[in-house]
Amino acid sequence: MKKVYDVVIIGSGPGGLAAAIAAKENGAEDVLIIERDVELGGILVQCIHNGFGLELFNEDMPGPAYAQHFIQEARGHGVETLMDTIVLDITPERTIYAINKGLGYLELKARSIVLAMGCRERTRAQIMLPGSRPAGVYTAGTAQRFVNVEGFMPGEKFVILGSGDIGMIMARRLTIEGARVERVLEIMPYLTGLMRNYVQCLLDYGITLEKQRTVNRIIGNERVEAIEAVTVDESWNPIPGTKEIIPCDTLLLSVGLIPENELSRKAGVLIDPITNGPYVDDRFMTNVPGIFAAGNVVHVYDLVDWVTEAGYVAGKGAAAFAQAEQAAPSEQIPLRAGENIRYVVPHKLDKAHLAEELVRLQMRAISPIEERVLVTVEDQNGDVVAKKAAAYARPGEILTLGVKPRAYEAVQKATELTVNVRKR
Amino acid sequence: MAEIDDIICVTCPQGCLLKVKHEGNQVLEVLESGCKRGREYAICELQDPRRMVASTVRVTGGLHPLVPVYTRSAFPKPLIPKLAQELRQVELTAPVKITQVVLKDVLGTGIDVVASRDMPEKKL
Numbered sequence: 001m002k003k004v005y006d007v008v009i010i011g012s013g014p015g016g017l018a019a020a021i022a023a024k025e026n027g028a029e030d031v032l033i034i035e036r037d038v039e040l041g042g043i044l045v046q047c048i049h050n051g052f053g054l055e056l057f058n059e060d061m062p063g064p065a066y067a068q069h070f071i072q073e074a075r076g077h078g079v080e081t082l083m084d085t086i087v088l089d090i091t092p093e094r095t096i097y098a099i100n101k102g103l104g105y106l107e108l109k110a111r112s113i114v115l116a117m118g119c120r121e122r123t124r125a126q127i128m129l130p131g132s133r134p135a136g137v138y139t140a141g142t143a144q145r146f147v148n149v150e151g152f153m154p155g156e157k158f159v160i161l162g163s164g165d166i167g168m169i170m171a172r173r174l175t176i177e178g179a180r181v182e183r184v185l186e187i188m189p190y191l192t193g194l195m196r197n198y199v200q201c202l203l204d205y206g207i208t209l210e211k212q213r214t215v216n217r218i219i220g221n222e223r224v225e226a227i228e229a230v231t232v233d234e235s236w237n238p239i240p241g242t243k244e245i246i247p248c249d250t251l252l253l254s255v256g257l258i259p260e261n262e263l264s265r266k267a268g269v270l271i272d273p274i275t276n277g278p279y280v281d282d283r284f285m286t287n288v289p290g291i292f293a294a295g296n297v298v299h300v301y302d303l304v305d306w307v308t309e310a311g312y313v314a315g316k317g318a319a320a321f322a323q324a325e326q327a328a329p330s331e332q333i334p335l336r337a338g339e340n341i342r343y344v345v346p347h348k349l350d351k352a353h354l355a356e357e358l359v360r361l362q363m364r365a366i367s368p369i370e371e372r373v374l375v376t377v378e379d380q381n382g383d384v385v386a387k388k389a390a391a392y393a394r395p396g397e398i399l400t401l402g403v404k405p406r407a408y409e410a411v412q413k414a415t416e417l418t419v420n421v422r423k424r
Numbered sequence: 425m426a427e428i429d430d431i432i433c434v435t436c437p438q439g440c441l442l443k444v445k446h447e448g449n450q451v452l453e454v455l456e457s458g459c460k461r462g463r464e465y466a467i468c469e470l471q472d473p474r475r476m477v478a479s480t481v482r483v484t485g486g487l488h489p490l491v492p493v494y495t496r497s498a499f500p501k502p503l504i505p506k507l508a509q510e511l512r513q514v515e516l517t518a519p520v521k522i523t524q525v526v527l528k529d530v531l532g533t534g535i536d537v538v539a540s541r542d543m544p545e546k547k548l
Contacts, residue, residue, distance in 0.1 A: 039487065048492035048540060050476040054436050062478050062494045064541035068522055148480055151489040176479060176508045195439030199432045200475055204501065303437055391440060391458075 001082075001103070005030045006322040007315070008096055008110035010087050010263065013042020014304050015295020016116030017070035018311025019318065023114075024077035026319035032080045032108070034087055034098060040074075041067035042118055043141070044304070046148045049169050051196075055305035066304060082106075090267040092288050111322035112290040114314050115264050115278070119257040119296040121166075127255050129161075131218030134225075140166040140254040147173055155250025159227050160184045161215050165193035165302065167254025172201035181207045182246050185229055187214040187236060190368050192396045193254075194302060215251065216243060224249055257300045267291055274343045275299040281332060281348040282359045283317030284310060292318045299345050299362070302398050306362065313360075333411075335361065338378070338418035340393070342366050349417065354408045361401045365393040365421050372424040375401050379414035393421045426452055431469055433462045442466045474498035478540070479511050481526055486518035486543040493526050496536045503531055511537070518545045 006028040009016045012035040023031045039045065044052070047063030054060060061069075074081075085100040094113055098106045121139040129137075136155055138146075143154050144166060156179055160167045163186035171181045184202060189212050191198055202209050216230040216238060231242035259277040261269070269278045269286040277298040278286040285292050294314035295307040332348040342364045349359060361377065373393045377386040386403045393399060399421060403411070411417070431442045440458030442465070444451060449470045454463045468474060477499045480490040499507065507530060514526055520543040527537040 045541075048480060048494075049478045050494060051437070060476055062492060062540040064492050065494075065522060068541050148492065149488050149490065151480070151482070176477075176504070178508075194437055195432055196434040196437060199439075200434045204475065391438070397437070397439075 001106075002030055002032075004109045004111070005032045006111050007031045007114065007318045008108060008112075009033045009114040009116055009315075010090075010096075011035065011042060011116035011118055011295075011297070012037075012040040012081065012083075013116060013118050013295060014044060014067065014070065014307045015118070015297070015311040015314070016042065016114065017067070017074050018308040019114040019116055019292070019294050019315030020074045020079040021070065021077055022312040022315030023319040023322075024074075024079060026316045028319035028322050030080070031077075032082060033074070034085050034096070035081065035083045036086045038084050040071045040081060040083070046141070046145045048148045049173070052304050055303060056308060063304070070308070087263055090263050090291075092268040092291075094290055110290075112292065112318040113267075114311075114318050115261075115269070115286075115291065115293040115297050116295050116311065116314075117260040117263060117297045119259045119300055122253070122256040122258060124253060127253070129215055129218060131215075131228075132221060134218065134220040134223050136220070136224035136250045137218060138250065138252055140164070140170045140252045143170055143250075143252050144173070147177060153177060153179060155179065155224075155248075157182060157248045158250045158252055159215070159229075159246055159248045160252045160254060162186060162254035162256070163188075163191045163193050163198070163209060163211075164254040164256065165197050167252060168193050168197040168201040170252060170254070171207050172205055175205045175207065181205075182248050183207075183229070184209045185213045185215065186211045187232060188212070189234075190395065194397060195394075213242075218251060219245070224251055227251055257296065259297045259300065261297060264291075264293065264297070269293070272343070272347065275345065277345075279347045280345065282313075282346045282350055282353055283320075284314035284346065285317055285321070290318075290321050292321075299343065301362075302396070306398070306400065309360065333414055334416045336416060336418045337363070339420035339422055340366050340369070341419050341421055342395070344419045349403075349411070351411055351414075354403065354405055354411055356405060358405065359403045361403060361419060363399040363401070363419055363421070365395050365399060368395060369393045369421070369423055373421050374424050375399055375419065375421045377401065377403060378418050378420065379410070380416050383410065385410040385414065385417065389424065428455065431466055433458055433465050434475075435461045435465050444470065446470055473501040475501055475504065477504055477507060479508060481511050481514040481516060483516040483518050483520060483543055485545050486520065487546050488543065491516060491520050491543040492540045493537050494540050495530075496538055499535055500533060503533065506531055507537075516543075518543050
């Protein structure tokens with residue numbers, strides 16, 4: 001253990017691991033990952049399903065294998081790790097306070113920090129589900145941990161609320177393990193997870209998905225005995241005469257993820273109320289100089305491959321910051337969400353960075369467009385500086401657009417950029 | 425009688441809608457395929473549907489009581505419940521190495537089930 005590190009990374013999921021590797025590869029000497037679990041890998045440890053690595057490796061890997069690839073790479077680079085350690089506080093001057101069972105109270109100094117704490121699941125309390133409070137109500141990720149890592153089944157007969165990816169993946173997983181999934185209910189009029197998961201997790205196993213339907217109340221005293229489902233209108237008001245009692249012993253919630261930013265706030269990092277993650281520039285630096293953020297702590301991704309990429313960018317930026325004598329002059333312009341776009345990450349773009357590197361923008365659409373769309377990046381005059389065609393735009397699936405160095409000239413005239421998605 | 429069916433491709437996260445003209449399980453034409461892999465998927469889906477399967481098996485003496493496993497290649501869909509049964513019979517001993525073969529040529533498919541991570545021994 002050292003007292004001062006070039007780069008300290010909080011969290012060892014895919015974002016943190018990639019940041020550590022990139023920091024090392026870009027000249028940072030002392031790189032430390034602090035992880036609260038007893039092993040590295042973050043949530044990938046429990047994501048035993050396939051589908052990871054398709055974008056980055058063109059290979060279909062299970063989560064644990066994907067994690068292990070990066071764990072070995074980080075170890076090979078001599079990244080130090082501190083596991084079973086909880087970070088208590090981070091100051092804007094980049095002092096880190098942490099506690100470890102063996103080492104006790106720790107105080108470390110970092111030349112730069114990468115926040116990679118990921119996200120956590122929305123719980124029953126946060127969606128204000130009415131009814132009694134029996135045992136048998138879990139978030140989908142908790143059930144995933146039970147079934148895939150700890151080795152026990154949380155129930156026999158399930159209803160899943162929310163068509164997020166974890167919920168659908170758990171529907172399949174529980175079915176393979178011999179449970180019955182009675183229904184998946186989705187309050188929105190569209191799927192909130194990936195279409196491929198609807199096919200291979202629900203359709204394949206004959207599990208019914210009902211859209212614009214939610215849990216009206218939970219029934220049961222000691223244990224869940226049933227739930228009452230109800231159809232809702234666009235404003236989520238229950239429609240009379242649509243109630244149905246569905247007997248079950250367990251209700252899983254897959255109702256959204258929230259970036260985990262308690263530590264970020266303590267360090268003075270400003271949070272975007274739309275993404276629930278820090279405002280970041282194109283190198284994933286937050287408003288606090290030297291504090292970077294990568295992965296689901298910034299905004300919730302749908303593919304791990306993009307989290308890894310974000311980690312690389314943040315790690316590289318953190319290494320550069322740690323080694324710089326003084327901050328490089330920069331001219332940053334805002335990136336704004338335009339037509340049918342809920343948010344854009346990063347929030348700011350440094351015009352100079354585009355000279356040598358591609359800057360990847362990631363967006364979420366507000367409402368689905370199930371036909372060919374054009375994503376455009378426009379300057380203040382409506383001139384298009386970058387664009388991309390896509391087969392569709394779905395709120396559940398992130399839109400990605402790389403602004404290439406060839407847009408450098410066009411961007412130099414811009415004072416701001418707006419991203420839009422429209423029908424072609 | 426030739427029919428045209430919609431199939432959603434699961435090969436990659438794009439989730440393209442494929443239109444397939446077929447007679448029974450004989451593919452006559454893939455009308456909209458997204459990409460080359462989509463075409464292959466459509467043909468496979470009608471004649472011999474397969475999926476990657478991931479599950480867990482028991483392990484003794486490991487950091488966790490289970491080790492995650494997966495099929496080395498896409499596995500025949502109708503055999504998935506039988507595969508799950510086979511996996512329930514397996515019990516490994518830690519340490520387990522990533523890609524270690526857990527079940528060889530499972531159910532005569534020629535496909536191996538392998539570990540998807542290292543499982544170190546539990547430190548006492």
